[in-house]
């Protein structure tokens with residue numbers, strides 16, 4: 193079952209084409225790795241898939257009955273908000289239908305369980321911006337999971353996260369994937385994708401190309417991607 | 420002593436209640452603007468509201484009925500002034516957010532330019548207008564003591580309406596400000612809530628400008644939230660601190676302004692500035708003493 197598909201898409205900002213002639217699809221059960229140099233358009237592609245940003249050309253198809261979860265690139269979040277950890281996780285529960293009403297207790301309990309799952313329940317009262325990078329990332333994961341997604345998009349969740357915390361995040365992703373949620377992971381480190389990714393996309397020279405992990409893991413391959 | 424207090428209450432009961440209203444509610448709106456990184460907007464908009472008011476006063480003789488009313492009572496119809504002040508604020512907000520949606524960045528320069536133009540316009544139209552210098556002075560300085568019952572009612576109706584709307588829509592508004600991408604992903608209608616926010620800001624600034632004056636509106640919008648932000652560990656905590664600081668400032672300014680025999684607006688702004696500074700200092704000390712979480 194196709195969850196999301198881009199056809200002959202041209203992606204970018206008014207007057208700035210970032211990626212051209214993009215044809216790709218995310219199927220249920222996929223674990224897609226997305227790699228590319230800084231500024232190659234990873235965030236732009238994710239935001240387009242989310243429907244936040246409109247296409248310059250081409251079309252975006254969405255499957256019926258699927259829910260998106262999104263873990264944003266951390267540095268794009270405003271640090272002046274005095275939000276507690278719980279308030280951040282609670283954001284994942286918004287629905288256009290119940291924006292103005294109280295969140296149902298069952299949803300609240302589910303969000304609580306997501307926070308426990310990322311091992312951050314003991315910090316639920318803490319100020320979100322007082323957390324370390326890895327802790328914030330886990331809280332943002334909990335927020336995405338609280339929306340019960342069938343496709344989870346993550347924008348560099350491992351940037352600035354130490355090896356141990358990376359492992360927690362990756363193991364959690366594996367679990368989520370095994371439970372049937374498709375995953376699209378943006379990363380700078382192809383090693384994280386080993387034994388996991390079912391497909392791999394490389395952003396290079398304004399195009400999206402399919403690649404194999406073997407290509408990427410060789411020194412030449414890596415250099416070619418990140419040049 | 421008791422008699423003196425009663426006399427004051429009898430004289431100043433309307434302005435007093437008005438000051439409580441703006442003291443509690445304007446900092447909440449300013450807090451939203453601060454989080455939304457729209458501080459510059461909050462500075463420019465009261466000035467546009469004052470310019471709208473000035474244009475309204477300049478046009479007053481064109482409406483014979485209203486002009487007669489002014490001649491009879493010594494001040495123009497409150498709802499007339501509010502229409503122009505609120506109109507000026509809402510128009511300016513509409514224009515700025517339209518610009519922001521078209522061009523990324525560059526809004527600050529436009530706001531600074533707008534602020535300069537609006538200040539000049541308000542002075543120019545007031546001086547071209549037919550009203551006495553006293554009234555013009557009172558409008559610009561924010562001489563809250565002149566506020567009458569009619570003005571209080573306009574202020575109370577507008578501010579209660581705005582608080583109810585913002586209270587109901589606070590979660591989507593904050594979500595859009597904090598993480599617009601997540602908001603869009605969850606299907607929150609962004610433009611709708613942004614427009615709602617601008618409408619609420621415009622109306623409350625307009626009502627504030629015609630009743631308590633632009634100076635007090637500026638001050639109460641931003642001084643309390645700036646002090647409260649560093650000291651808050653959650654959203655409700657932040658908004659409660661905003662209101663509390665505003666309330667203390669407007670209350671404490673009353674004895675001060677009566678004793679100094681100076682206009683209320685500027686006194687209250689200076690006091691809330693001082694209060695904000697103290698509060699900021701104290702919360703800094705607390706943070707330095709040890710972790711709060």
Ligand SMILES: Nc1ncnc2c1ncn2[C@@H]1O[C@H](COP(=O)(O)OP(=O)(O)OP(=O)(O)O)[C@@H](O)[C@H]1O
Nearest residue numbers: 205208210228229230231232233234235236237523
């Ligand atoms: N709002 C914008 N308007 C115009 N161009 C933009 C905008 N945001 C990003 N760009 C451009 O689009 C290109 C892709 O940016 P994007 O943020 O998607 O890169 P990225 O691959 O996510 O980089 P990073 O690894 O640093 O996160 C960049 O060249 C950038 O300059």
Ligand SMILES: [Mg+2]
Nearest residue numbers: 234235236265
């Ligand atoms: Mg990026």
